[in-house]
Amino acid sequence: MEEKELRIEEPEAERAPRSVGFLISQLGFVSSTRFMAALEPLGIGPKDFLLMRFVAASDGQSQHALAERLEIPPSRMVALVDRLEEMGLVERHPDPEDRRVRGLFLTRKGRSVLEKAAKVAIDYETQLCAGINRKEREQLIDLLQKLQASATDLRGVHPGMSE
Numbered sequence: 001m002e003e004k005e006l007r008i009e010e011p012e013a014e015r016a017p018r019s020v021g022f023l024i025s026q027l028g029f030v031s032s033t034r035f036m037a038a039l040e041p042l043g044i045g046p047k048d049f050l051l052m053r054f055v056a057a058s059d060g061q062s063q064h065a066l067a068e069r070l071e072i073p074p075s076r077m078v079a080l081v082d083r084l085e086e087m088g089l090v091e092r093h094p095d096p097e098d099r100r101v102r103g104l105f106l107t108r109k110g111r112s113v114l115e116k117a118a119k120v121a122i123d124y125e126t127q128l129c130a131g132i133n134r135k136e137r138e139q140l141i142d143l144l145q146k147l148q149a150s151a152t153d154l155r156g157v158h159p160g161m162s163e
Helices: 020-042 046-057 063-070 074-086 108-128 134-151
Strands: 090-094 102-106
Touching (some): 020 046, 020 108, 020 134, 046 102, 046 108, 063 074, 102 108
Antiparallel strands (some): 090 102
16 A cells, blocks of 8 residues: 655545544543543542542552552642542551551442442443444554554553643
8 A cells, every 4th residue: 555645634624634633632632521521420530530440459559659650749649639538439548567658448439439430431432432343443442552652651541640
């Protein structure tokens, strides 16, 4: 197959440009906005959902260690955890070996909200991918992961988490 030279096309209001950057940016913005709206009835946002998933996957891990793993500045991590704790979704427990360290744990309510949020995420993904079949979805993920590998070191963490 012959490679076409990349060029900027004349804009058309009815058609998106054939630009990977534009399409990823446009879809990312729309997807993020819609996913926030889908989680809103649960009282959490995407950042809360991501943090709760990591807490659930590593019950008892220190707030500091989790912040490093997620590349979240410590001050931002404190604010995120404070919010989840105030909502009754996460608890800080002193480490039995070092009382200066506080491990993070989901509460019963937190596990329930996380379970509901996971269902929302699956439903949202299904809606988002309604126009493509399962094989195309897997191909799209493979291609996006190739782009991701050259664009960022962050794999399972959204760069917006640190903001």
